[in-house]
Amino acid sequence: MEKRATFSNLWLAAAFIAPQMLLVFIFFYWPSGEALYWAVTLEPPFGGTNEWVGWLNFQTVFSDPKYWNSVWVSIIFAAAATFTSIVIAAMLALFVDRRLPGHHVYQFSFFLPYALAAPAVGLAFRFIFSPDAGFVAAINRVFPDLWNPALNGWDALALIVFAQSWKMVGYNFIFFLAALQSIPRTVVEAGAMDGAGVLARMRDIQLPLIAPTLFFLLVINITDSFVDSFGIVDITTHGGPARATDLMVYKIYFDGFEGKDYSLAAAQSIVLMLLVMALTFVQFRFIERRIHYR
Numbered sequence: 001m002e003k004r005a006t007f008s009n010l011w012l013a014a015a016f017i018a019p020q021m022l023l024v025f026i027f028f029y030w031p032s033g034e035a036l037y038w039a040v041t042l043e044p045p046f047g048g049t050n051e052w053v054g055w056l057n058f059q060t061v062f063s064d065p066k067y068w069n070s071v072w073v074s075i076i077f078a079a080a081a082t083f084t085s086i087v088i089a090a091m092l093a094l095f096v097d098r099r100l101p102g103h104h105v106y107q108f109s110f111f112l113p114y115a116l117a118a119p120a121v122g123l124a125f126r127f128i129f130s131p132d133a134g135f136v137a138a139i140n141r142v143f144p145d146l147w148n149p150a151l152n153g154w155d156a157l158a159l160i161v162f163a164q165s166w167k168m169v170g171y172n173f174i175f176f177l178a179a180l181q182s183i184p185r186t187v188v189e190a191g192a193m194d195g196a197g198v199l200a201r202m203r204d205i206q207l208p209l210i211a212p213t214l215f216f217l218l219v220i221n222i223t224d225s226f227v228d229s230f231g232i233v234d235i236t237t238h239g240g241p242a243r244a245t246d247l248m249v250y251k252i253y254f255d256g257f258e259g260k261d262y263s264l265a266a267a268q269s270i271v272l273m274l275l276v277m278a279l280t281f282v283q284f285r286f287i288e289r290r291i292h293y294r
Contacts, residue, residue, distance in 0.1 A: 032273070034266075035266045035269050035270055036266075036270060037050075037266075038050075038262055038263050038266035038267075039057050039058070039263060039266040039267040039269075039270050040052065040053065040054055040055070040057070041053060041263060042057075042263050043262040043263045043266070045260035045261070045262065053263075057263050057264055057266070057267035058267050058270075058271070060264060060267075061264065061267050061268055061271060066243065066246070066251075067251065067268070069243055069246065070243070070246045070247060070248045070250075070251045071248060071275075073157070073243075073244070073245065073246060073247055074225075074226060074247045074248045074249075076157070077157065077160065077161060077164070077225060077229070077245075077247060078221075078222050078225035078226055080161045080165075081160075081161045081164040081165050081168070081221070081225045081229075082218065082221040082222050082225055084161065084162075084165040085164070085165040085166075085167075085168040085169050085172055085221060086172055086214070086217055086218065086221060088165065088169050089168075089169045089170075089171075089172030089173040089176055089217075090172070090176050090207070090214075092110055092169070092173050092176075093173050093176035093177040093179075093180055094176075094180065094202050094206065096110070096173075096177055097177060097180040097181060097206075098198075110169070110170055110173045111170040111171075111173060111174055112170060113166055113167055113169060113170040114167060114168070114169075114170035114171040114174075115170070116167065117231065118167065118228065118229070118230070118231030118232050119231040119232075119234070119235050121163050121166065121167045121231075121232060122160075122163055122231055122232040122233070122234070122235030122236045123235050123236075124163075125159060125162060125163040125166070125232075125236060126159075126235060126236045129147070129149065129159050129162070131147055131148045131149070131150070149236075149237060149241075150240075150241060151241055152241070153241055153242055153244025153245070154244070156236075156237045156240065156241060156244050156245045157244055157245055159236055159237065159245075160229070160232050160233055160236055160237060160245050163232045163236065164225060164229055164232055167232070168221055168224065171220075172217050172221065175213050175216070175217055176210065176213060176214075176217075178213075179209075179210035179212075179213035180206060180210060183205075183206060183209050183210070187205060187209075188201055188205060188206065191204070191205050215283070215287060218283065218287070219280055219283055219284075222276075222279060222280075222283075223276055223279075223280065226247075226248065226249065226272065226275070226276050226279075227249060227272070227276065228249075229247055229249060229250075230247075230249045230250055230253060233245055233247055233249075233250045234250065234253070239251070239254065248268065248271075248272050248275075249272065251268060252265045252268045252269050252272065253265075255268065
């Protein structure tokens, strides 16, 4: 007969749960409720009584070509940044897991980028990839106007993709390395004894066994690309040039705080939240089927 642990003191359990539930309510449910209320009303920019408008704000959002441009830019940005950061982190973790000389130093240094705030990352990349002051300036002297994120939209989009990928590589690296180290050494050694080389063992043994971690990081990176990229865009490109990097999260800020249209920004935030939820559902519904946890 299986024995199960029970906790009979409900008041003590409630006391432990209450602080966490209070934080979730204050920082998630309450702001979400306020955003939904503002999305179906007209919020005066300088105070006053809200006017009920129903779905008018959402109709305005969906009829705006600039908004659909921000949606497509956000999807391209999320896909490119997620793919780049996951691929680089997986390669770094695979080589560090081989315990080459100095691997402890690599473990520490590879994680450092994630400890930096997004605005700091954006400021660093804005300087490094500046066409007239960073190391790219030397390349531009040989190939004039090869790189100029201030004028070329694709260069600006590539710049924020590089910055977002670099920031997330450290986070992904830690999870990949932990997953690789959980694989029994006997399995990898058996593959080596059967004649599989280093790359073959990585491709046929290690990567399939860390598929659950890969799926988890896929969800986290896509979500982070949609909701936590404001600092990078605001410091590096300000959504330009010509709205080439006007991500959804940045457009919410610009319409709400610069344009003083809080109701329109609230409607956009609701759409963004629903989009992230839909993408997460699709990943769990279709991609997780291919993941084996045992």
